[in-house]
Amino acid sequence: MTRSADPALARWGFSTWLDGARGTGEFIKLPELDDVNDAIVSMDGKKMVNFCGIGILGWQHDPDVRTVFAETAANYGLVVGGSRIIQGVSRPHLELEALVAEITGKERALTFATGMLANIGFVNAMSARFSFNNDDGVDNTDTVLVLDRECHWSMWKAAERFKFGRNLIMFDHNDMTSLRSELERLEGRKIVVGFETVYSADGSLAPVGEILDLCEEFGAVSFVDDANGFMVYGNGGRRFAAQYEALRRVTFQMVSFGKGVGLSGGALAGPADALDAFRFLSGTTVFTTNIQPPTAGAIVHVLRRMRRDPSVMEHYLDRVDRVRERLLRIGCTINPTPTYITSILVGANDIAVRVRAEFIERGYLVPMFGYPAVPKNRAVIRLMMNNRLSDEHVDGFVDTLAELKQKYGF
Numbered sequence: 424m425t426r427s428a429d430p431a432l433a434r435w436g437f438s439t440w441l442d443g444a445r446g447t448g449e450f451i452k453l454p455e456l457d458d459v460n461d462a463i464v465s466m467d468g469k470k471m472v473n474f475c476g477i478g479i480l481g482w483q484h485d486p487d488v489r490t491v492f493a494e495t496a497a498n499y500g501l502v503v504g505g506s507r508i509i510q511g512v513s514r515p516h517l518e519l520e521a522l523v524a525e526i527t528g529k530e531r532a533l534t535f536a537t538g539m540l541a542n543i544g545f546v547n548a549m550s551a552r553f554s555f556n557n558d559d560g561v562d563n564t565d566t567v568l569v570l571d572r573e574c575h576w577s578m579w580k581a582a583e584r585f586k587f588g589r590n591l592i593m594f595d596h597n598d599m600t601s602l603r604s605e606l607e608r609l610e611g612r613k614i615v616v617g618f619e620t621v622y623s624a625d626g627s628l629a630p631v632g633e634i635l636d637l638c639e640e641f642g643a644v645s646f647v648d649d650a651n652g653f654m655v656y657g658n659g660g661r662r663f664a665a666q667y668e669a670l671r672r673v674t675f676q677m678v679s680f681g682k683g684v685g686l687s688g689g690a691l692a693g694p695a696d697a698l699d700a701f702r703f704l705s706g707t708t709v710f711t712t713n714i715q716p717p718t719a720g721a722i723v724h725v726l727r728r729m730r731r732d733p734s735v736m737e738h739y740l741d742r743v744d745r746v747r748e749r750l751l752r753i754g755c756t757i758n759p760t761p762t763y764i765t766s767i768l769v770g771a772n773d774i775a776v777r778v779r780a781e782f783i784e785r786g787y788l789v790p791m792f793g794y795p796a797v798p799k800n801r802a803v804i805r806l807m808m809n810n811r812l813s814d815e816h817v818d819g820f821v822d823t824l825a826e827l828k829q830k831y832g833f
């Protein structure tokens with residue numbers, strides 16, 4: 424049965440699926456915020472303590488960031504008004520690209536409207552066949568993409584036109600034996616190895632140096648999706664310093680400005696000629712728009728401040744460590760690697776639905792991750808704690824979690 428105005432749509436099954444999913448409670452009402460995203464948000468007029476946001480330091484609330492945003496909007500407009508290839512970029516984009524190249528230690532960087540578009544653009548560009556005039560073109564349709572199985576959805580989406588097993592190969596998560604055996608099998612082919620620094624769903628961290636050693640041994644190009652780690656680690660901080668030092672050897676680095684920087688947009692950094700070619704070959708610099716100029720200006724401002732004073736992030740990470748200790752004390756099963764992403768195992772889908780609903784009743788908005796972000800019946804509360812939450816908010820969350828854990832036995 425379909426409730427759609429167009430009977431032809433019935434064959435797609437949306438209405439039937441929705442009826443079922445609403446029945447099990449899995450088709451949740453998505454948060455609709457009445458005001459700004461912050462530690463406290465208002466939903467349908469009700470105040471909620473918000474554990475769902477990903478802009479961990481809350482830079483969007485900083486008065487100077489807002490001033491820079493407004494000034495950049497006044498000077499450069501709200502939008503460039505077209506894609507990079509057609510309409511070009513503004514000064515704030517160029518400043519941002521120079522800064523990202525400097526921070527990552529790469530020759531060149533290119534901005535994209537989102538990190539996901541940077542990933543999609545990268546895969547497109549590395550596997551493109553293109554020439555302006557039928558000669559002297561590139562033909563990289565023989566590229567083989569070797570991805571960690573836990574790579575983000577955007578990488579798998581980007582690789583959809585690859586053929587699994589032929590030019591799209593998966594290695595077991597963070598497993599160097601598995602990666603080595605795939606690289607041995609593929610020896611002589613044109614390989615890109617893709618992995619993440621900090622993995623979104625379970626907060627695990629790649630053995631960066633070991634992966635890059637293997638890439639160098641087998642002559643593979645390396646690509647890291649550093650969406651989650653950019654400016655959280657490697658900025659003079661003590662945590663995971665060795666992995667971030669090793670990262671300087673990676674061929675290409677993708678970053679997102681949504682997490683550590685807390686704004687939005689993404690970038691690719693790498694060798695100059697490749698990045699210059701990506702302006703044409705990525706597709707996502709050609710067929711879509713870039714970051715808004717005021718956002719680019721605000722990111723530059725935030726990056727400069729974060730570089731000047733890494734202690735803000737270090738204090739935040741100390742705080743996350745203390746929350747992890749408390750979660751362990753109340754008996755939670757959490758991800759073993761102490762990154763800032765904390766993944767609390769809840770398990771069965773039906774329990775996850777009820778736990779989330781009970782949190783909401785008690786005034787807490789929590790990020791419950793289910794399938795397809797994690798395997799079915801392995802639901803987790805995936806925290807990227809907002810530093811603007813007070814200690815009382817965190818206490819309240821941990822106490823509620825302890826109570827619900829007892830009640831539902833997870």
Ligand SMILES: Cc1ncc(COP(=O)(O)O)c(C=O)c1O
Nearest residue numbers: 537538539575623650679681688
């Ligand atoms: C590992 C990873 N890659 C890519 C992305 C996409 O980044 P953005 O949100 O900037 O599009 C995310 C965002 O959640 C991510 O976690």
